[in-house]
Amino acid sequence: MATATSTEGKRGLSRRNFLRLAWWGAAGVLLLEGLGGTLVSLWPRVKEGGFGGKIKVGRVDDYTVGSITYFTDARFYLSRVDDGFLALYRKCPHLGCVVPWRATERSEDKLASNGRFNCPCHGSIYDRYGRVTGGPAPRPMDLFPIKIEGGELIVDTGTVVQRPAYDKSQAVKA
Ligand code: FES
Known part of the structure; x- marks a missing residue:
């Protein structure tokens, strides 16, 4: 009898240990998943060539005066005025x-005879300089700084420049 009780006790303990281990294992997995998700969400998403970073957009000679080129992923228009x-x-x-x-x-x-920016939300209109020519917009379209290095244009989408009005000094000379 004593032996049987002992065996049942051992079996019971073993099951309890197994359940405890399974519980801690599941809790550990959940904790690791939570930590992993947090780390991924905090990891900086700014990378060279993407929005928030510096973007190379080609050479000065690739663009004519009056042209507007949309860089969708980088979220800006390159306007040559x-x-x-x-x-x-x-x-x-x-x-x-x-x-x-x-x-x-x-x-x-x-x-040029055609082309302008039309905001669909409340009807603000802008020209190629980003100047407001109609609608409720309080200032011209914001700018990203541009650098020209060896004839190559580099736009810094990590810095937004607000301006009260257009001024020639805002345009980067070729
Ligand atoms: S958001 Fe563009 S006009 Fe209101």
Whole structure:
């Protein structure tokens, strides 16, 4: 009898130990998953060539005066105006909508007969310099700084520059 009791006791303990181990194992897995998720969400997403970093967009000669080139992933338009280059942030300074370029709309500047920015949210309109020509926007489209190194254009999408009005000094000369 004593032996049977002892065996049952051992079996019971073994099951209890197994359940305890399984519980701690599951808790450990959940904890690791939580930590992993937190680390991934905190890891900086800014990388060379992506939005938030420095983007190489080609050479000066690739662009003509009056041209607008959209860099979708980098979230800006490269505008070549008579004074130089502007990298216009696509986020509307009014309430933050994405501002599309409308190549077939009447131009708001003298660089071409067609093309302007029309914000679909509340109707703000901008020209190739990012200047407000209509609607409720409180200031011109924001800029990203541009550097020209050896004829190559590099746009820093990590720095947003607000401006109260357009000034020639904002355009980076070729
Ligand atoms: S968000 Fe562009 S006009 Fe309001």
